[in-house]
């Protein structure tokens with residue numbers, strides 16, 4: 001009896017703790033390959049597990065490819081999935097956009113894969129159905145063909161490597177960003193620093209919405225909206241809120257660092273290359289999300 005117990009104990013110890021509950025076929029496999037191979041949502045109540053850059057989504061739903069005031073772009077990628085909260089939010093924002101001069105709605109870029117998770121290309125986040133990219137190109141033609149949606153390009157709004165806006169920038173872009181950031185469901189919006197600095201200089205009236213607009217690299221062909229974890233999604237990990245205030249000093253610092261790059265810090269540690277996530281890195285619920293038919 002004691003020998004049997006010892007044997008069982010030895011077997012349990014032999015399985016690495018991190019791999020427990022993960023089928024052998026999934027152990028050590030890059031999660032982006034597993035999530036990228038699934039083309040439909042999971043048959044669960046909508047839920048987000050983990051964090052924006054390390055997680056997955058159950059019961060995600062599709063933003064319909066076409067709406068009166070939006071179109072989902074790059075349909076071949078099958079990344080127009082999100083929590084119901086994200087889909088509602090995008091539809092609401094698209095109505096705000098349709099009221100702006102020169103806009104009939106929005107073009108929506110990447111959201112999440114059908115079950116969230118890491119992607120094979122393009123993003124570290126967008127993993128739990130709460131992130132979406134909105135094109136800077138005004139949505140004028142909302143009857144684009146599938147083919148046009150593969151080939152049309154957005155427009156860049158940046159000049160000077162992101163320190164300034166260019167001639168494509170309009171006051172309507174600020175109005176859209178203001179509407180996007182003023183929504184209580186939003187946690188953060190990522191945008192190139194020159195655009196935030198422009199809005200810091202030009203926004204009048206209530207400026208509290210500026211706090212949620214965060215300067216970031218890239219993000220000049222689209223802006224990136226990130227929603228907070230919806231109420232009741234207990235496995236969803238929120239990011240810390242942005243620091244208090246409008247964040248304009250921070251945006252100006254980004255701009256000045258682009259214009260006059262600080263000398264490299266000789267003591268800075270070498271950047272570690274980013275490792276591809278495996279199923280062991282994700283919340284254990286993601287195994288169930290992935291396996292369900």
Ligand SMILES: [Zn+2]
Pocket residue numbers: 123126131132133223224
């Ligand atoms: Zn994004």
